[in-house]
Amino acid sequence: MTGVLNDAAKAAVVAGRVAHLVTVNADGSPQLSVVWVGLDGDQIVSGHMADRLKLRNVRRDPRVVLSIETGVVNEHGLAEYLVVRGRGDVVPGDAAGLLQRLAHIYLGPNVVFPPGTDHPEGLILRITPESVSGVGPW
């Protein structure tokens, strides 16, 4: 399947802007976390050193939505933002490596994060985008 993220949407994902990530709690209520995100091919990825409510939610119900403010104000004075609906998958992986890559974008080129060097395997949330909305060129 051709990815649903166009180049502008992909640029918004990797620009170092936080993502507002929504999952569904066991009781059906919405759960929202703010996370760092990157791209791996057409998937949006986030790294997690430990299991978390949002990851348990995704295992039970893979339907997620996330939004990102781009920081751009359009010609009508409206703040642009990207909304992506998709399906999440939680897999074991090099979360520390992903977080370090993202820390260079989100915190600075010389930041060491997570601290230390010998990290256990963590969890990667991989989101396959299914539709895009919002205000912006996507």
Add this chain to the structure above:
Amino acid sequence: MTGVLNDAAKAAVVAGRVAHLVTVNADGSPQLSVVWVGLDGDQIVSGHMADRLKLRNVRRDPRVVLSIETGVVNEHGLAEYLVVRGRGDVVPGDAAGLLQRLAHIYLGPNVVFPPGTDHPEGLILRITPESVSGVGPW
């Protein structure tokens, strides 16, 4: 009940930063919209000139969550954000008046919005906060 928003949280709500508002779709999936918000007492309010999916969702299931980036970066380099879980109520009201008040904050002190002068009654989403989380002094 004493409101769950402290002064810092209330300041974040009225600062002219967009809110990422999440409701629950009929199929149980999360729905996310970006909206302007204000305060009315201890409630977070948004104005809507027409009925919308998010409003229909709230009528069926009042559980909502919203997040707001404050634009402040804390001493660890992390972007502050406020997350509010609460219950929404959709009521008829002067949505145009609320939107005009918010437009002065979000768009500028001289902006006329919505355009025109003779607006029909619209809908107000009133959110009663129940808990607060995120990164920031709340």
